[in-house]
Amino acid sequence: MHAAYPVVVAALLFSVGVYGVLARRNAILVLMSVELMLNAVNLNLVAFDVLWRDRLHGGQVMTLFTIVIAAAEIGLGLAIVLLVFRNRRMIEVDRLRTLTEQTAPAGEETPQEPRRPAAAAAREGDTA
């Protein structure tokens, strides 16, 4: 099999993932696009392992490691996304601009006060 096939498929998958990360606004969709990019890397690893006939199977073992790391990443990422949702009531990544510099022009007003949801308010109830 010509080596261009897996390599081209992986490159196209990676670019689709790049588009998703840049264009999507929902944080979970961004995580999905990151998974697509990781899968493109996995396909490259497997293809080059088979191409060079690695005696230690470095490429395929590395693919397994990447899959495990992707699983850990998606778990932590979703935990962070859920925490953001609990505190902000939305997970749109380009609206989470609490950490922007304050020297921004006054035209775009940013919601600075964290709207505290019911659960967190009940938990920290007496501190307010």
Place this chain on the structure above:
Amino acid sequence: MTAAEVVFALLGVVAVGSAVLVVTTRQLVHAALWLVVAFGALAGCYLVLTAEFVAWTQVLIYVGAVVVLLLFGIMLTRAPIGRVPRSGADDPLDSGNRWAALAVALATAAVLVTVLVMGFKDAYIDLEAGGGGAEPLGGSLFRTWVLPFEVLSVLLLAALVGAIVLSRTDIGARDEEDDGEGDG
């Protein structure tokens, strides 16, 4: 074009096509389901490349675990289920810089495909069954790569503990008076 190339090309078209649907669909749940199709087609690609063990691991972990986790995330963040109307700046799915993102992605694809095709136009993969089964892979995993394997288990444990700590609600930020008293 050999039979393996035809099968791989078809699977690749399915994978890239469903990936495009993942990043363009207007329904969140459909994005997760198209992700299943993309991962399944990629598992088929691994099978064509004689990497059987990686293919089944892909099916087990990605299709079985990661997509279910993503669906849980979609449900827990009370995402809009069903078709989301496109509504300009308030669009909850796509941000405004869609065209810039498209330009960057097309540039990435052009550069990567050009460079890789130029670099590997003479390389031929000699497909031979048996190289990616559980036995050779397990042998090299537990002989050569056993230290990274163990380190990875620690990493997975740390990620697990971190996810639990992040998502618990009863251990939040410390109160002011506790900070005032100071911790030793």
